[in-house]
Amino acid sequence: MARFNIVTGLATSLIVASAAADSWPKRGLAANDDIPIWQFGGSWNGYSSEVNWQYNWDSTTSQKQSFAEYVPMLWGTSSDHTTQWFDNAWYWLDNGGSGHLLAFNEPEQSSQSNLTPQQAADAWRTYMEPFVGHAQLGAPAVSNDGYEWLSEFLQACSDCNIDFVPIHWYNDHTLESDLENWVNSICSLSGRQVWLTEFQAYGTVDDQSNFLRSAIPFLDDNDCVYRYAYFGTADNSEVLLENGGPSLSPLGVQYTFSAYGSGDGPN
Template sequence: MVRNHSISGKFIQTCVGALVLLLALGEVGQAQTKSPKRGLAYGYHSAADMQALAPGISWWYNWYSRPDAGAATIYPGLNVDYVPMQWGRDLDGSAVTADRLATNIPAGAKYLLGFNEPNFRSQANLTPTQAAALWPVLQEVARRKNLKLVSPAVNYCGDCVTENGTTYYSPTQYLDAFFAACPTCQVDYIAVHTYVCEERWLRDKIAELKKYNKPIWLTEFACGDMPASQITLAVQQKYLMDAVNYLEKEPAIFRYAWFSGRNNEIPNINLLGASGQLTALGQEYVSLPVNGEPGRLIPVATRASSQESNATGAANATDNNINTRWASAFADPQSLQLDFGSIQTFTRVQLSWEAAFARDYQLQTSSDGVNWTTIQTVVNGDGGVDNLTGLSGRGRYLRLLGTRRATTYGYSLYEIEVFGPATTALRTASVSASNSATTLDLYPNPAETQLHVALSGGARLRSLTITNALGQTVLTSAGPAAELTIASLPAGLYVVRATTTDAQQLTQRLVKR
């Protein structure tokens, strides 16, 4: 398949650190399942390629409606889904029809991806009206095969389609026109591509699409929007780590796919070398942690030396929400202090910085909140994700002490995640072992009218909150209610957050049909 894209410091720990971390987790690491979100945009797999990638990806697509021959017989047994796509107006050299497309789609498929970059004249090259006129073919196939439909996959472009005097440069511009031309069309998910090189710009691209209140598939991403000479392996590794950390924790993201396995359009993007051999970048992508890692320690209180506003308080950095943040006053030094309620052992800390990050900072521990011991010093940090492994510290308190800002603004942190040894429970020692493995279960999911809620491990429910993809609270319930009526909620992606009677915070994604 020929494709033609129009694509407009230091590591705190390298990808090797991520691999060492997984090995160090021992039994806990082995119990960790791979991410249901993580996938790959790639064709031409060999069987050995698929076997190498399978431990870390749950799905892939190849811009076509049949899997590539090398992987066709092996992927079902590796717990990897194939997702078919109808690339454009044609299929195998002639106009697509429902009969021919349905014949191509293999048994077991659950989704059908829409047109590939239709606003690019060099790609699917469909105006919004043309795409809308062709969409009923995809709907008919979805009906026959019981598939969910993913929207046309749009991207910012240069050489774009034009219709009625309008040139469709942006994803939302195109999708708005597509939905206007096809108001009753079935679209269950939104798809987008982006080749930005910083996590903050990736956030912006995803935020633009949340207005549709549908789960989002990021079906192509890599660092590509900078001069090729600047896209070193280290730059690509850094962006991959930052982006995956965000995508795993972003509730609006249903699935994401790196571009690509082997490709020479963008420097240093390949996950595969020789057949069945992962590159350094491939090892990183396969081994990066999944959201909800075991061993995380949950503080009982979080406080800071200052906050920029009422909306950026200290608790935002420990609320398990990647879209809220703590931001300090615009001065040095500043600190963020976590109280775990009892003495803990700290072996790893992961910091997810906003654009206003710390250039220099220290991690410190204390048993009394007065006397502090430094366990890690970072000089000339580069923001994004700082994954600090191999720590050896004990205390009731952990403090992040920022001593030099990278910008004129304050310190701004989306999330600080603290982990103990491999045998550490999910919560602090004050929580009983039976409750440390508590999970929140929703069924059915996707749901249409009624949602049943269950907690494992003997935990009792205190309250429930449901928020939409914009972060707005749309439903709350107090008490031990085990069933909610959600018929009035618009179709889309939601986050259900449960609080237990022993103060555990549990979250789960919900797809409302």
């Protein structure tokens, strides 16, 4: 059993067990390699971790966890990403237990991978299509400003073998219904399963905790949603960790150990 240094007093300190735990949890971690994530496995007070996948916006990692599938990502089309892509992706598919691949981070934004829908479709055929039959393949991951971009990409890549659609969501903690509408709109647009690979509610720790009380059950119970990762184990957001880790924060405990379909964490 992993050991945790838990800070008590969070508003959502009591766990509520779901009637039946799902056999394939959806929760994951978007974690840079310098962020310690090993305590997100194991169990706490009799509740098993719901975290079973990880990614790091890169195509290889130095901190693969035994409890999680590592999912390589081709962040963008610059040579520092593409020159190592095939070697790394094949390594993790053949030797690392990976079964999924992610492509192109927020291409609709100039500060991110910055691709037009047509450029992304052309690159997807070059760098993702060769893995058809070897892995489940994700579309480019747009944030919640990217509906039109994604719609154009899916048209430009209508001949592509895309298995799932990753998306992001960032908004105020009072707008949980907006998250639900965003996810459902992409499910309807693409007709594919959705991965919510980044999402975060802006607000205090208690605000975010209350947000997760509603968001986690929605995501767990939505058949269109295959996986999700709260944004809290990245270099610019460590809200799931206590003082930079490795101990989990109360919010991290809530996210990790709330039973499937429940947004409440153990005390």
